[in-house]
Amino acid sequence: MPKRLSQTRTTGEWDAPSAYSKLVKSLKRSRKVTSVSRLAAAPQRLPEPANPRKRAKKTHGLPAEELRSDEASSGNDEDPGRDDGLDPVDDNDQSKDDAQEEADIAAAAAEDESDDDEQEGGKGASLWTRHFGDLASESLAFLGAAADANEWETRSSVDPELQTVLRYTLKASGHAAVPPPSSTPPNTLRAANIKQRLHEPWLKTNAALFNRYPNGAGNPTPYTSLQAPLLSHLLSFHDVLFARQTHQNTPEIRNAYALHALNHVFQTRDRVLKNTAKLRADNAPPDLELRDQGFTRAKVLILAPFKNAGMEIVQTLMALSATKQQDNKKRFFQEFGTDPLDDLTPGFDSKKPEDHKQIFKGNIDDCFRVGVKFSRTQLKLYADFYSSDIIVASPLGLRMVLGAEGEKKRDFDFLSAIEMVVMDSADIFLMQNWDHVVHIFDHLNRIPKDPHGCDFSRVRSYYLDGRARNVRQTIAFSRFLAPELNALFHAHCKNVAGKVKIRDTTLPGSIADVAAHVPQIFHRVPTATAAEAADARFEYFVANILPTLRTSSAVQQKRTLVFVPSYFDFVRVRNYLDEHNYDAVELCEYTTKREVSRARTDFFNGNASYALYTERFHFFRRYHIRGMRHIVFYALPEYGEYYAEMVNMLEEGKTGEAVSCTVLYTKYDRLRLERVVGTKRVARMCEGEKDAFMFT
Numbered sequence: 001m002p003k004r005l006s007q008t009r010t011t012g013e014w015d016a017p018s019a020y021s022k023l024v025k026s027l028k029r030s031r032k033v034t035s036v037s038r039l040a041a042a043p044q045r046l047p048e049p050a051n052p053r054k055r056a057k058k059t060h061g062l063p064a065e066e067l068r069s070d071e072a073s074s075g076n077d078e079d080p081g082r083d084d085g086l087d088p089v090d091d092n093d094q095s096k097d098d099a100q101e102e103a104d105i106a107a108a109a110a111e112d113e114s115d116d117d118e119q120e121g122g123k124g125a126s127l128w129t130r131h132f133g134d135l136a137s138e139s140l141a142f143l144g145a146a147a148d149a150n151e152w153e154t155r156s157s158v159d160p161e162l163q164t165v166l167r168y169t170l171k172a173s174g175h176a177a178v179p180p181p182s183s184t185p186p187n188t189l190r191a192a193n194i195k196q197r198l199h200e201p202w203l204k205t206n207a208a209l210f211n212r213y214p215n216g217a218g219n220p221t222p223y224t225s226l227q228a229p230l231l232s233h234l235l236s237f238h239d240v241l242f243a244r245q246t247h248q249n250t251p252e253i254r255n256a257y258a259l260h261a262l263n264h265v266f267q268t269r270d271r272v273l274k275n276t277a278k279l280r281a282d283n284a285p286p287d288l289e290l291r292d293q294g295f296t297r298a299k300v301l302i303l304a305p306f307k308n309a310g311m312e313i314v315q316t317l318m319a320l321s322a323t324k325q326q327d328n329k330k331r332f333f334q335e336f337g338t339d340p341l342d343d344l345t346p347g348f349d350s351k352k353p354e355d356h357k358q359i360f361k362g363n364i365d366d367c368f369r370v371g372v373k374f375s376r377t378q379l380k381l382y383a384d385f386y387s388s389d390i391i392v393a394s395p396l397g398l399r400m401v402l403g404a405e406g407e408k409k410r411d412f413d414f415l416s417a418i419e420m421v422v423m424d425s426a427d428i429f430l431m432q433n434w435d436h437v438v439h440i441f442d443h444l445n446r447i448p449k450d451p452h453g454c455d456f457s458r459v460r461s462y463y464l465d466g467r468a469r470n471v472r473q474t475i476a477f478s479r480f481l482a483p484e485l486n487a488l489f490h491a492h493c494k495n496v497a498g499k500v501k502i503r504d505t506t507l508p509g510s511i512a513d514v515a516a517h518v519p520q521i522f523h524r525v526p527t528a529t530a531a532e533a534a535d536a537r538f539e540y541f542v543a544n545i546l547p548t549l550r551t552s553s554a555v556q557q558k559r560t561l562v563f564v565p566s567y568f569d570f571v572r573v574r575n576y577l578d579e580h581n582y583d584a585v586e587l588c589e590y591t592t593k594r595e596v597s598r599a600r601t602d603f604f605n606g607n608a609s610y611a612l613y614t615e616r617f618h619f620f621r622r623y624h625i626r627g628m629r630h631i632v633f634y635a636l637p638e639y640g641e642y643y644a645e646m647v648n649m650l651e652e653g654k655t656g657e658a659v660s661c662t663v664l665y666t667k668y669d670r671l672r673l674e675r676v677v678g679t680k681r682v683a684r685m686c687e688g689e690k691d692a693f694m695f696t
Contacts, residue, residue, distance in 0.1 A: 162230065230256055289457065326381070336363055560631070563637070630661075670686050
């Protein structure tokens with residue numbers, strides 16, 4: 001008997017197989033596998049850490065609430081201990097799912113709702129069909145290469161609602177059919193190609209916003225005045241970076257992208273079900289080829305920072321889907337809600353700013369993930385990721401499933417067919433761990449390692465060509481622009497439909513909110529490149545700022561707080577102060593409650609002359625630091641309002657001791673500086689001849 005190739009070959013005798021050839025081989029090995037979930041779950045399901053909340057707590061230095069119930073869930077609820085999204089499906093559930101799918105296929109075949117044929121690809125085809133249909137594969141090779149090479153043309157305009165809109169279109173787009181940018185949304189849901197079964201739930205769910213927001217009153221369209229132009233870009237499948245999110249407009253935004261996501265899921269599922277019915281028909285041609293799928297089922301990924309946001313997103317999806325049966329609701333609200341007995345006493349947060357109360361209300365666990373599966377009449381929460389349509393997760397929760405390079409037990413194949421990514425409150429991800437977000441984007445739309453029951457005769461050609469990233473729509477909502485967001489937008493958003501960046505036209509600057517009478521001196525740190533900025537800032541701080549805080553061995557400026565946004569800079573400054581015997585206390589995201597209390601007391605009483613303070617600590621705690629006479633901003637905060645908050649904490653001594661504020665910045669801090677001093681001043685402060693500016 002001849003030996004197998006694996007027994008005879010030696011290292012270096014042949015080239016490593018490509019990802020596609022591995023996929024084909026794994027398909028051959030899996031012909032006897034009948035259950036997708038069994039195949040995905042058995043060898044690949046990741047074990048849950050012993051205590052994920054401790055890990056989440058370490059991430060941001062806050063105590064996480066223990067909210068999971070130990071009681072067994074009723075009805076069809078799954079085991080609460082298995083929540084990695086890769087659980088095996090039991091035979092009874094699989095039988096129910098199969099029966100439900102058969103019913104959906106029959107309903108889709110009999111449906112009268114007009115859907116243009118993906119295979120026709122004519123002028124009458126919808127934007128959805130032209131963008132995601134298999135015929136798009138013909139132009140993707142050319143346009144995708146142009147997008148990968150960042151061959152964009154930009155055009156700026158001003159919208160009365162969105163303000164500044166920067167459009168990116170491919171220079172090569174004139175040579176192929178690309179959905180044109182829409183300037184105004186259709187006045188009706190039908191004209192916008194919204195699925196019929198979403199019309200009534202949308203009007204009912206969104207109606208509350210017309211009374212809540214004056215700008216929606218009397219609007220003849222089914223959208224508020226903000227939703228209308230925003231949906232025009234979403235429904236054109238542009239990548240969107242919306243940098244004007246607030247806690248006031250978040251409900252409008254969530255309704256809009258939830259409608260868009262559900263419409264995409266329903267369009268996709270209906271197309272698959274109708275084509276399945278066509279292939280099963282007695283009169284179906286033997287050579288009929290209908291390519292309407294990706295490698296896996298999940299099509300939408302929604303990232304949110306905390307469980308409270310995740311719960312609101314899922315509730316919106318539940319309301320808009322208007323499904324008659326919703327499985328695992330009890331378990332979901334047990335895990336994502338809060339116990340009324342554990343609620344904070346009334347007035348506890350009365351001194352906190354409103355945005356802080358909105359962000360941290362409810363469950364603030366930052367480690368979660370849940371798959372959502374839709375059928376015609378049913379919504380199932382905690383569905384296996386390989387049978388889910390939408391995945392709602394936090395960056396940390398999803399990162400724990402994806403794993404890292406070199407780990408044996410990791411899985412990311414379920415992200416191979418993601419066609420829409422939504423980042424809700426992306427600015428908060430900067431206060432958690434941005435590396436998790438980048439890691440997730442690095443693993444989107446890869447060719448899967450295993451087939452997971454995929455029917456390759458139904459897979460769209462651009463998936464097989466590795467071009468799925470060129471049709472994926474990325475939507476990010478943030479309170480402001482940041483270099484990390486811009487880098488992600490340019491490095492990972494290669495959508496051939498184009499990109500849109502939306503931001504405020506002018507910013508007044510939070511410096512206008514400073515009520516304290518204090519001289520504020522801004523020092524521009526000279527630096528040649530962005531890579532050298534960190535070292536240049538540290539050297540400038542040590543050479544020019546610290547000496548003013550000391551004269552010989554005597555302390556000249558006591559009760560000085562040094563605000564350091566980055567934890568890496570914080571460690572660097574802390575080590576230097578320790579080495580040179582500065583009596584400083586630490587207030588950072590990893591400081592325990594007991595240490596925080598002791599540090600604040602020592603600083604207030606003058607037992608410590610200096611306090612090191614990070615932005616993430618202020619974001620999560622929002623404390624009022626008493627006893628501060630001087631403040632040094634090692635760098636400006638990401639959140640512009642924090643500048644005014646910190647400066648307004650300055651207190652004059654009983655003897656009339658002067659107070660002061662010193663700020664370090666570089667020309668590469670333009671976005672942060674603009675949020676503090678305003679749009680009108682930022683150009684002069686970054687590019688002018690002067691290196692120092694004073695405000696009073």
